Amino acid sequence: MELVRGLHNLRPRHRGCAATIGNFDGVHVGHQAILSRLRAHSERLGLPGCVVIFEPQPREFFAPDAAPPRLTRLREKLTLLQQNGVDRVLCLAFNRRLRELSAEQFVQQVLIDGLGVRHLEVGDDFRFGCDRSGDFAFLQQSGRAHGFTVEAANTVAESGERISSSRLRQVLADGDFILASLLLGRPFSITGRVVYGQQLGRTIGAPTANIQLKRVNPPLHGVYRVSVELDGVVRKGVANIGKRPSVSGDGKAHLEVHLFDFSGDLYGRRLTVVFHQKLRDEKRFDSLDALQAAIKADFAAARAQWGL
Numbered sequence: 001m002e003l004v005r006g007l008h009n010l011r012p013r014h015r016g017c018a019a020t021i022g023n024f025d026g027v028h029v030g031h032q033a034i035l036s037r038l039r040a041h042s043e044r045l046g047l048p049g050c051v052v053i054f055e056p057q058p059r060e061f062f063a064p065d066a067a068p069p070r071l072t073r074l075r076e077k078l079t080l081l082q083q084n085g086v087d088r089v090l091c092l093a094f095n096r097r098l099r100e101l102s103a104e105q106f107v108q109q110v111l112i113d114g115l116g117v118r119h120l121e122v123g124d125d126f127r128f129g130c131d132r133s134g135d136f137a138f139l140q141q142s143g144r145a146h147g148f149t150v151e152a153a154n155t156v157a158e159s160g161e162r163i164s165s166s167r168l169r170q171v172l173a174d175g176d177f178i179l180a181s182l183l184l185g186r187p188f189s190i191t192g193r194v195v196y197g198q199q200l201g202r203t204i205g206a207p208t209a210n211i212q213l214k215r216v217n218p219p220l221h222g223v224y225r226v227s228v229e230l231d232g233v234v235r236k237g238v239a240n241i242g243k244r245p246s247v248s249g250d251g252k253a254h255l256e257v258h259l260f261d262f263s264g265d266l267y268g269r270r271l272t273v274v275f276h277q278k279l280r281d282e283k284r285f286d287s288l289d290a291l292q293a294a295i296k297a298d299f300a301a302a303r304a305q306w307g308l
């Protein structure tokens with residue numbers, strides 16, 4: 001899969017494709033249906049299938065502090081798009097210039113001049129352009145004028161309700177990992193590199209691997225029963241994701257994982273942490289002793305649930 005960052009990196013060889021546009025945060029089952037339609041059309045046309053995404057996502061640009069949590073970081077999203085058979089991703093920086101483009105300008109500059117789109121696949125509620133003025137009827141009309149076809153994929157629902165990134169955020173906040181797996185078509189996980197922490201965990205009997213979350217506001221907060229696959233073996237463990245109010249922190253969310261019956265060096269490794277069950281919310285403890293006792297109880301609870 002090829003990643004093209006910004007319109008200015010498009011070359012004449014990139015012209016001619018089937019495309020779709022959106023945030024694709026989480027690459028959930030609704031997104032996967034669009035991607036499978038995209039693949040069908042790209043095969044029919046004998047052209048690459050291209051996904052246009054935004055980084056930052058529009059709401060992160062408009063209101064960075066009030067933006068919803070991210071289900072997938074860019075890197076995770078790209079991996080999932082590749083696994084869904086996408087040939088090319090055009091990643092556009094959502095900035096003032098982009099937000100001011102009218103629907104006509106977006107179609108002309110991105111779809112026609114940039115990508116030479118021959119087929120556009122969208123969801124039935126898709127809207128774009130300055131003030132979201134471009135809709136399906138507008139796209140069809142543009143397609144007739146510029147020689148590309150447009151198809152609106154049917155809504156994909158689960159338990160009678162549309163699947164969306166927003167719904168997934170709520171389901172994860174509720175700790176419903178069974179429903180989350182149904183909406184995602186896989187268990188919810190966070191992948192990141194293990195970095196150095198404050199080395200305090202081992203002194204309180206809880207050595208943890210600290211996984212870099214970068215700037216992203218995670219969709220989960222609290223203590224969870226988790227698993228991690230390491231060198232082909234599924235390791236069971238417990239994780240905390242939060243700001244660690246009991247120890248002087250940097251105000252950012254951290255993900256830390258303790259793996260049961262494991263002692264090894266994980267620094268620098270890229271781990272995928274799969275979340276199975278919420279054990280409790282994160283709390284502020286007045287002493288390290290109280291924190292240590294709570295963590296010990298979390299270990300015991302998670303071990304019991306894992307049958308260890």
Ligand SMILES: Cc1cc2nc3c(=O)[nH]c(=O)nc-3n(C[C@H](O)[C@H](O)[C@H](O)COP(=O)(O)O)c2cc1C
Binds near residue numbers: 202246257283291295
């Ligand atoms: C299972 C588990 C539960 C935790 N619960 C809390 C908590 O409720 N409140 C809190 O401030 N920190 C909590 N922590 C985070 C600890 O403060 C953290 O592991 C400790 O500061 C060590 O950090 P370090 O790995 O950077 O050295 C928890 C950690 C684990 C592994």
Ligand SMILES: Nc1ncnc2c1ncn2[C@@H]1O[C@H](COP(=O)(O)OP(=O)(O)OP(=O)(O)O)[C@@H](O)[C@H]1O
Binds near residue numbers: 124165167
């Ligand atoms: N459940 C679904 N069924 C069909 N199409 C969908 C579904 N969910 C999203 N799409 C389509 O996938 C594309 C990308 O969607 P996008 O990520 O922008 O929205 P979303 O998943 O609905 O998230 P949000 O909750 O943030 O609106 C759009 O064309 C959208 O219409």
